[in-house]
Amino acid sequence: MQLSLFEHQESYAHEDYIILTGNKCAHDFIVDNKTWNCLILYGPSGSGKTHLAHIWQKFNGAIFINLNNFVDAVNSSNAFILEDIEKIQNEVLFLHCYNYAKENSKKLLLTSSLAPSALTFKLNDLKSRILSTISVGITLENEELLRLLLIKQLTDRQLQVSSRVINYILTQSERSLSRVRHIVDIIDEKLMYRSTGVTIPFVRSVLNLGDSKNL
Template identity: 30%
Template sequence: MARQLSFELPARPARGRGDFFVSNANATAVALIEAWPDWPARKLVLCGPEGAGKTHLAHVWADLSGAMIVQAAELAGADVPALASAHVAVENASDIAGVVEAETALFHLHNLALAEGRSLLVTARAAPSAWAFALPDLASRLQGTPTCMLEEPDDTLLGAVMMKQFADRQILPSPGTITYLTRRIPRSFEAAKRTVEALDALSLSTGRPVGRALAAALLDKSGG
């Protein structure tokens, strides 16, 4: 039954391998994550738009490999040798492009982890070729790293992403709601995220369940 009471419940993302829906847009990335012991030079850059599943796949990889996960923005103050003692995933690395202290830490982490026989996963919105690096040595190492791009979703993946986002918020939409939405919103992860958030907020404010009628009211209001 769809949620009908207006309790604001925290979203708790499920990030296990079984919670990740595979489609043509991400099948190559999933295969690479699962085959991580065979990565050339033991490293991979995983990039794609916000909401494409980069963080989810980083957690899947951490479960498979025992890796630690660190945000790139936290590297400047991190214990790099300790991070390099295990396989490591660096999230949102494109955010530190041009930040010398953080780039320097990532450069040392890259070199030390690989020297210790560890594997390195880097996630970012864009491929390293598009980053405005401050350190040429880091640029050469990351631009020479095998890179996999997660694509914008097809209709099937878009529906699965929205269903997962609703589930993370403990919401069960009425039958037909997801199909109705995927035919009317832009085909992007960001649009799916905004729509789920807006429907959750509208449901909370009105006390109405998340269903096709509420979705229609939201899209009419937003001009969708």
């Protein structure tokens, strides 16, 4: 057992990406498809979009940007990543960045928690460009997504947990991404004071803490 004496650091290594039925297409498109210059990667929060973006970053020498630093960064690379485009409010600047990347043959990976058709941009030119952009989605079922998140959170903290314990956590806890994150946080915290590892009785005590609203 390795104790977490410091705040955990999330791993974005390619070998740590967990491929499941609902994300295999997106993974293969990011890793193997070299034909696109602009792509929208969409899927629910916690589904692994940022992990895939980091994998693509390493393959392409890409830079994570925001709208404010795009102009300064544009000459530093030929590949860029702009995340959470559903949160963008400055649509004019976003359109400018999009057009600049397209016109100068820069690669641009965009991520979104919403499918392109569900984005509510008001600028018509921006709408049309987004809808015409190649997109690929992560469509994990709720149970599969929770299992993916749980395994990833435990792995990032270097916690070795059996499949029996993982199944127990999923069957006994509330079905939500935030709840899974809270449970892993408290497991990591409380495990420092125990030597028995992550067992079902230990997890049961953690879940009881949650019932007492101590999570």
